[in-house]
Amino acid sequence: MNTPRAPKGTYDLPPADAERRDLMVAIAADVFAAYGYRRIVTPEIEETALFERGVGGATDMVRKEMYTFDDRGGRSLTLRPEGTAPICRAYVEHGMHKLPQPVKLWYYAPMFRYERPQAGRFREHYQLGAEAIGAAGPAVDAEMIAMLATLYDELEIGDLTLSLNSMGDAVCRPAYVERLRVFLDERAADLCGDCRERASLNPLRTFDCKVEGCRAVTQDAPRQLDHLCAECGEHFDAVVTLSRRLGLDLQTDFRLVRGLDYYTRTTFEFASAALGAQSGVGGGGRYDGLVELLGGAPTPGVGFGTGLERIGLVSPLGDEVPPGPIAYVVCFDDERRADALVLTEHLRRDVLVDAECDLAGRGAKGQLRQAARAGAELAVLVGLPVLPADVVRVRDLAAGDEVDVPLEGLDDWLDDWFAEEELAAGMGETGGNGNPLSEDEEET
Secondary structure, three states: OOOOOOOOOOOOOHHHHHHHHHHHHHHHHHHHOOOOEEEEOOOOEHHHHHHHHHHHHHHHHHHHHHEEEEEOOEEEEEOOOOHHHHHHHHHHOOOHHHOOEEEEEEEEEEOOOOOOEEEEEEEEEEEEEEEEEEEHHHHHHHHHHHHHHHEEEHHHHOEEEEEEEEOOOOOOOOHHHHHHHHHHHHHHOOOOOHHHHHHHHOHHHHHHOOHHHHHHHOOOOOOOOOOOHHHHHHHHHHHHHHHHOOOOOEEEEOOOOOOOOOOOEEEEEEEEEHHOOOEEEEEEEEEOHHHHHOOOOOOEEEEEEEEEEHHHHHOOOOOOOOOOOOEEEEOOOHHHHHHHHHHHHHHOOOOOEEEOOOOOOOOHHHHHHHHOOOOOOEEEEOOOOOOOOOOEEEOOOOOEEEEEEHHHHHHHHHHHHHHHHHHHHHHOOOOOOOOOOHHHOOOO
16 A cells, blocks of 8 residues: 555645744734734635636636535535635625725635646645735835835845836726737747637736747737826836835836736736746735625725745745753653653643653653753753652753752742743753763662
């Protein structure tokens, strides 16, 4: 029988990786809170029609990448492939238009897309995202971009480039798309098979193609920035100006288009050369027609998404060794193992000290070695025959110092030890050198 493995395109997060992920999400939560965003949670499954309608039936996501199935009631459901449409659906369903606008929301959630797995791209991937719904002005675009830049700064990601573009709106984009389609049809022989299909279904997606021949063709294609209506042009110029005043270094990029139908006007992306050809770390844009498309009143919106897997490839955060427990209770008398467990639980619950004890039946030497491996600061020795039953020996595993302490006074002793060592400032350091047993301990 083959050994079971995680499905292709998915992965496990062992404890160290999960702790690193939790750290990143906690940092993101603080950044979002500083900008006035509150967390929203939506289902991992949605009605398929939500994405067909909101994302667009001609998009690659809907046509090729979604995990769609019929439930036992014959309803077509889809594992969530992206985060914006579900949040806009929730905005409409819960009457959030009655709240002060814009409604600022953030999320952390898994997304599911059937695509070829590669570095930083999985069939199940986790995404951080934010949406500001209900404000049309360029200031919210600039603030959104600045918030994502701040998040990357807090995650210690360097050497990022920021690109901006505009996709126009319902006034100017249709004429531009038709002009682009005519251009691509005239050069169809030079396009790859995928781009010939895109030219008829979604011409803007040809700008995404990495095939050199296609890139050569689209290099000469008409560009959206040259065909914006007056209002879209003014909006884009204002976003660029405000972003620069917020300290952001940016460039315009005519290739920066989005493959989802709901995007309008501003698009932006942060990229890292360290990621190779698929250099995008995160980005987003404006979607002024999506809420109305889903049954709400005409409502503007702007947002971004950034994958945790791609962040993990470029952020050094969390690479340090995590701290171990403060105390490790070591038992020298098998008859006292229950007492050791009770003392450990007391330290956790009542003294609020991270504490562990042996649960594998190790001998005293093995327990001390385990305390050192765990990175414990202190070893609390229980059941030494040279001491009364109500006295424990406390060893500082880094310094080797020892002191005998009555059990009834252990809590106070620990309080004093914390104060003396100023452990609050040094909690991240790991201790433990596995000092050998003393003569008293060797006797047992």
